[in-house]
Amino acid sequence: xxxxxxxxxxxxxxxxxxxxxxxxxxxxxxxxxxxxxxxxxxxxxxxxxxxxxxxxxxxxxxxxxxxxxxxxxxxxxxxxxxxxxxxxxxxxxxxxxxxxxxxxxxxxxxxxxxxxxxxxxxxxxxxxxxxxxxxxxxxxxxxxxxxxxxxxxxxxxxxxxxxxxxxxxxxxxxxxxxxxxxxxxxxxxxxxxxxxxxxxxxxxxxxxxxxxxxxxxxxxxxxxxxxxxxxxxxxxxxxxxxxxxxxxxxxxxxxxxxxxxxxxxxxxxxxxxxxxxxxxxxxxxxxxxxxxxxxxxxxxxxxxxxxxxxxxxxxxxxxxxxxxxxxxxxxxxxxxxxxxxxxxxxxxxxxxxxxxxxxxxxxxxxxxxxxxxxxxxxxxxxxxxxxxxxxxxxxxxxxxxxxxxxxxxxxxxxxxxxxxxxxxxxxxxxxxxxxxxxxxxxxxxxxxxxxxxxxxxxxxxxxxxxxxxxxxxxxxxxxxxxxxxxxxxxxxxxxxxxxxxxxxxxxxxxxxxxxxxxxxxxxxxxxxxxxxxxxxxxxxxxxxxxxxxxxxxxxxxxxxxxxx
Amino acid sequence: xxxxxxxxxxxxxxxxxxxxxxxxxxxxxxxxxxxxxxxxxxxxxxxxxxxxxxxxxxxxxxxxxxxxxxxxxxxxxxxxxxxxx
Numbered sequence: 001x002x003x004x005x006x007x008x009x010x011x012x013x014x015x016x017x018x019x020x021x022x023x024x025x026x027x028x029x030x031x032x033x034x035x036x037x038x039x040x041x042x043x044x045x046x047x048x049x050x051x052x053x054x055x056x057x058x059x060x061x062x063x064x065x066x067x068x069x070x071x072x073x074x075x076x077x078x079x080x081x082x083x084x085x086x087x088x089x090x091x092x093x094x095x096x097x098x099x100x101x102x103x104x105x106x107x108x109x110x111x112x113x114x115x116x117x118x119x120x121x122x123x124x125x126x127x128x129x130x131x132x133x134x135x136x137x138x139x140x141x142x143x144x145x146x147x148x149x150x151x152x153x154x155x156x157x158x159x160x161x162x163x164x165x166x167x168x169x170x171x172x173x174x175x176x177x178x179x180x181x182x183x184x185x186x187x188x189x190x191x192x193x194x195x196x197x198x199x200x201x202x203x204x205x206x207x208x209x210x211x212x213x214x215x216x217x218x219x220x221x222x223x224x225x226x227x228x229x230x231x232x233x234x235x236x237x238x239x240x241x242x243x244x245x246x247x248x249x250x251x252x253x254x255x256x257x258x259x260x261x262x263x264x265x266x267x268x269x270x271x272x273x274x275x276x277x278x279x280x281x282x283x284x285x286x287x288x289x290x291x292x293x294x295x296x297x298x299x300x301x302x303x304x305x306x307x308x309x310x311x312x313x314x315x316x317x318x319x320x321x322x323x324x325x326x327x328x329x330x331x332x333x334x335x336x337x338x339x340x341x342x343x344x345x346x347x348x349x350x351x352x353x354x355x356x357x358x359x360x361x362x363x364x365x366x367x368x369x370x371x372x373x374x375x376x377x378x379x380x381x382x383x384x385x386x387x388x389x390x391x392x393x394x395x396x397x398x399x400x401x402x403x404x405x406x407x408x409x410x411x412x413x414x415x416x417x418x419x420x421x422x423x424x425x426x427x428x429x430x431x432x433x434x435x436x437x438x439x440x441x442x443x444x445x446x447x448x449x450x451x452x453x454x455x456x457x458x459x460x461x462x463x464x465x466x467x468x469x470x471x472x473x474x475x476x477x478x479x480x481x482x483x484x485x486x487x488x489x490x491x492x493x494x495x496x497x498x499x500x501x502x503x504x505x506x507x508x509x510x511x512x513x514x515x516x517x518x519x520x521x522x523x524x525x526x527x528x529x530x531x532x533x534x535x536x537x538x539x540x541x542x543x544x545x546x547x548x549x550x551x552x553x554x555x556x557x558x559x560x561x562x563x564x
Numbered sequence: 565x566x567x568x569x570x571x572x573x574x575x576x577x578x579x580x581x582x583x584x585x586x587x588x589x590x591x592x593x594x595x596x597x598x599x600x601x602x603x604x605x606x607x608x609x610x611x612x613x614x615x616x617x618x619x620x621x622x623x624x625x626x627x628x629x630x631x632x633x634x635x636x637x638x639x640x641x642x643x644x645x646x647x648x649x
Contacts, residue, residue, distance in 0.1 A: 066619075071600070074618035078592050081623050085588050088630045089581055093637075207620060211610035219610030237615035239600050248597050273648045278637060282630035289623050296619040552574055553646040 006376035007146065014380045015161060017180055018387070022165030022173040030419050033170030034101040034399050035269040040175055042276040046283025048178035049267045051185065053080075053288060056138035056386035058295075059185060064357030067299035067306075070228070070236040072243055079251040079453075081285060081292050083258025088281030091259060092268040094468045096277035097551045101269060102396075103262045103460060104404045110467040111475040112544055114409070119482055121404045123459045124262045125397060129434070131261075131452045132393035136438030139386040146379040152439055158387065159435035166391045166398075167428050174391045175270060181384035186290055188381025191374055192365045193294045196301050199368055206297035214304075224300055227307045232346035236300070249517030256523050257453025260461035263396040274554035302360040305367055310342045310353060318342075321366040330356040330363075394434065398427035451493050454519025458485035462526040470531075471548045477534025485526030492518045573644040580636050584629050592622040 027033040040048070058080070066073030098106055103124055108117030136155060139162075143154030165173045193206040201212035201220055214220050225235040234240065239247065258264060267284075268277045309319070315333060325331045332354040333342060344353045361382075365375045402423035407414055414422070459482045466473040466481075493515045496504040506514075513521065539545075550556070595603060600614030608616060641647035 071615055071618060074596060074622075077619055078596055078622050081626050082588065082592050085585075085626050085629050089584060089633055208609075210620075211608070211616070213610065221610055221612065221615070237604060237612045239597075239614075239618075244597060244600075248593060251592070251597065275634075275638060275641070275648060278630075278634045282627070282634055285630055286627050289627050293620055293623055549570065552577075553570065554641055554648050555646040 001372060003372045003375055006372045007379050010373070010376040010380045011147070011383060014180075014184055014384065018161070018165060018177045021176045021180055022169045025169050025173045025176045027168075027170035027172045027420075030403070030416055030423065032172045033420055033423050034403060035266070036170075036172040036175045038099075038270060039272055040270040042271050042280035043283055044175070044179050045267060045271050045276075045280045047182040047287055048175045048270075049264065049280070049284035050287035051178040051182035051384070051388040052267060052392035053264060053284070053389070054185065054291060054385055055135055055389040056142050056382060057134075058291065059189065059382055059385035060138075060142070060361050061357050063295045063298040063302065064360035066296055067303040067360050068355075068357065070234070071239040072247060073296065073299065075247045075250045075254065077292055077296060079254025080258060081288060082251070083255040083264075084281055084285040084288070086255065086259040087264065087268070088278055088285075090465055090468070091265065092277040092281050093274045093554065094551045095265060095464070096268050096271065097274050097554060098547075099269075101266075101403055102399055103265055103464070104400065105408075106467065107460075107463055107478070108404075108408065110544065110547065111463075111478045112541060113475040113479070116475050116479050116482075117404065117408065119479055120460070120463070121400055123455070123482065123486060124400050124404075127452050127456050127459075128262060128393050128396045128400075129430075130455075131263075132390060132397065132430075132434045133437045135386065135390040135393060136434045139383075139390055140438060142382045142386045146382060155435050155439050158390070159431055162387060162391050162394065163428065163431045166394055166431065167424050170423065170427075171266075171270060171395055174388075174395055178388045178392070181388040182287060184377075185381040185384040185388075186287070188377040188384075189291055189361075190294055192368065192370055192378060193298050193301075195370055195374075196305075196364060196368045197297065200301050200304070206301070207293045210297040210300050220300060220304060224304045224307075227304065227311075231307070231311065231344060236303070245512055246514050246517055249513050249520045253454045253457050253517050253519035253523075256457035256461045257455075257519055260456035260459070260464070261453070262400075262456075262460070263392045265460075265464075266396060266399070267392075298364065299360065302364060302367070306355070306360075307344065309367075311344045312341050314340050315342055316340065319367075321363050324366075325359055325363055330359045390434070394427055394430045397430045398423050401426040401430075451516065451519075454489050454493065454516065454522065455486055457519040458489040458522030458526055462523055462530060466527070466530055468548065468551065470534075471545055472534060472539055473530065474534045474537055474540045476537040477530040477532075480533045481526040481530030484529045485522045488525055489519050489522035492522070569644065573640065573646060576640055577637070580633065580640075584633055588626065588629055591617065591625045596622045 031037050062076055065076065095106060100106060104117050104120040107120035136158060139158030140151050140155035143149060143157050144151045165177055194204055197203055197206040197209035201209045201214055203209035203212045210220065212220060214223055221237055225237060228236050268280065271277050271280050315335065322331065326333065334352050336350065336352050342353055343350055345351050365378055402419055406422050407419055462485065463478045463482050466478065494500050495502040496509065496515045595614065596618040600618055603614035603617065604612035606613040
């Protein structure tokens with residue numbers, strides 16, 4: 001069967017599946033809409049969290065990014081997994097015991113202040129919106145690339161399908177669709193990886209195969225190091241000193257940011273008990289780890305394969321996939337010295353081949369000569385990854401508007417039914433707004449997506465942690481910390497990002513820290529400011545101190561319904 | 565529940581956290597980043613050790629840390645009778 005037929009068949013089937021699940025899991029109350037009724041099993045929540053977490057970027061671009069960065073790619077691998085340890089140990093169980101719907105809920109009550117809630121609300125919307133616009137763009141790219149339709153058509157298709165199941169099902173619909181999407185995306189990612197591992201090193205487990213020997217009896221990584229050095233790149237497995245400082249800071253910003261992102265935290269409000277929240281974070285990381293340990297293997301295989309296929313080979317003898325991706329502008333060849341050979345080297349003035357990151361995952365099945373249905377499966381996986389993340393983020397925005405803004409601020413006596421309608425309207429508006437922004441993104445959006453982590457790390461993370469672990473922390477300290485942290489981080493980012501119009505240059509970096517890693521410093525500043533200010537101002541009222549005592553023990557966990 | 569007992573429960577929880585987070589920090593930031601090049605002098609199978617920690621080992625350790633914590637806390641909750649029924 002032709003590739004196109006397979007693609008429509010498999011993608012069509014998965015879409016019907018998502019829509020079917022959405023209709024089955026239609027939300028009928030605000031509790032179901034915001035937190036899926038608080039009745040999701042920890043295993044299902046783990047899968048949903050994993051799908052929510054792994055975006056089109058994790059699925060499509062990460063392996064490619066690692067294959068060009070070598071060792072340095074570790075910052076994404078560790079940064080986007082290590083945060084779950086913080087979530088499971090420091091946040092999830094306590095927030096679940098607290099038992100409300102949103103992060104601003106917690107901040108507002110713990111810091112007994114409407115101002116604190118408002119600051120948290122603005123941070124949540126700011127962080128989530130920048131993030132979701134990038135995702136909608138990812139949805140557009142995924143549809144466009146895979147289904148060979150124009151980018152704008154791709155975005156409209158994405159808006160249509162997310163609109164349907166997010167507006168209808170709320171958190172409940174999103175959660176169960178994400179479970180289905182996780183299964184699709186993980187299957188689609190691992191199958192080609194297994195085949196490639198078998199071909200390259202004869203081992204069926206890519207994580208082990210990466211340390212295996214190739215057909216000529218040399219360890220794959222040794223061979224890759226040698227190839228890289230010969231072409232003038234640094235050795236694949238070595239880290240440079242300068243690299244190390246930034247790997248440290250960027251990894252930390254990503255980890256603490258993960259633990260501070262509202263769309264991740266809110267997932268732990270959906271399980272029935274404190275115990276479930278702990279184990280659910282474990283399942284989530286386990287499911288994420290399957291992809292995150294396979295990706296570096298794919299990166300090393302693909303890099304070796306690519307260098308061996310193209311380096312110093314005649315352009316005229318390139319396999320058909322080379323021409324195909326050249327046509328799609330993911331490969332660009334320019335014969336600078338007119339010798340008919342492809343000179344792929346580190347030296348930019350001599351290098352003749354430019355390779356797009358995304359090609360590593362996209363072209364993998366073809367490079368490995370896998371059957372058409374596997375290629376179609378990769379398409380369905382990419383779409384699943386993009387859709388699931390976008391839906392999760394949109395829900396946070398909608399909840400912030402209908403629950404935190406309307407219910408708690410503007411119209412406290414809104415009826416349950418009115419609130420549910422507001423939530424549906426809010427999510428509908430958010431889908432369309434994010435889609436339109438993704439269609440025509442202001443230049444800075446793509447830049448800011450990666451920086452959303454730094455913003456989350458420097459605002460939410462310290463405020464929540466101190467709220468649980470420091471009973472003496474009061475509203476003055478927390479509000480000052482959040483404001484100073486997020487302002488410092490966003491100003492530094494703006495100043496040193498030429499794409500945002502900032503005047504700074506790299507030699508002005510503080511301690512050599514790149515804007516991507518500055519969230520770590522912002523977080524520390526937030527912590528210090530909060531601690532100092534809180535000690536100079538009155539302690540929180542005893543009601544709040546009792547609340548802190550209460551969230552520290554699991555017993556007496558109130559269902560979300562009683563707390564509402 | 566008496567306050568002293570609650571304090572005791574909380575102290576124990578904190579001591580678990582300190583130990584587990586030290587492991588978390590040591591494996592990822594230590595073995596995976598700060599000492600990566602030193603560890604690369606050693607091989608396990610075809611992997612330079614520092615590189616393995618950075619791209620594989622740290623992730624496995626993260627998963628193990630969470631499951632160990634879950635086990636420890638469930639036991640502690642029962643011991644102090646603060647578990648959920």
